[in-house]
């Protein structure tokens with residue numbers, strides 16, 4: 737695990753957005769397309785705002801979330817809503833966006849179709865992850881009803897998951913898809929998350945799902 741500490745959140749956002757756009761740009765030098773998987777939640781807003789203005793061939797980049805809350809795209813808890821407001825605008829408005837919320841009654845109904853839609857964009861070029869204080873990442877929650885299946889090496893690319901820590905049913909990319917990303921970044925801010933990260937390093941993924949990605953990740957932290 738590579739740990740980077742920044743003097744403040746603004747520096748973190750600028751530097752991480754620059755790193756992500758450089759890695760996508762570098763990939764596009766030798767490939768026709770690139771893919772970017774991003775988290776929802778609240779932490780990535782500043783990174784998204786900066787990244788949306790990056791000078792990239794965005795029309796060759798496919799963007800999707802690592803997980804989505806099973807709510808309508810206009811709901812205030814929708815991660816897609818956050819993305820449309822902060823990432824998929826300015827230059828990044830030209831990106832190809834795969835929305836994980838399909839409008840199906842249950843996330844289970846959407847997993848197969850989405851797996852087909854994502855397949856041409858794998859492996860993920862850059863995966864940006866977030867983490868909750870309970871050490872979940874994407875919607876891989878400790879105690880999640882299908883967590884063990886989602887962490888297995890043979891997990892399907894996406895799964896529906898329900899957990900006490902999640903307010904609504906979720907759809908999430910699973911361990912194999914996220915861990916096979918070419919570049920993995922973890923964005924965390926504040927002392928509680930730093931403590932949670934230290935704790936996670938001592939635990940198994942079934943107790944601390946973020947643990948499954950730490951060896952390959954660059955962690956970006958600011959107070």
Ligand SMILES: O=C(O)[C@H](O)[C@@H](O)[C@H](O)[C@H](O)COP(=O)(O)O
Nearest residue numbers: 775776777778779866867868874
């Ligand atoms: O939909 C979600 O909730 C996420 O994708 C989730 O994995 C998130 O990244 C963490 O919960 C951190 O969230 P915060 O940035 O809000 O702390």
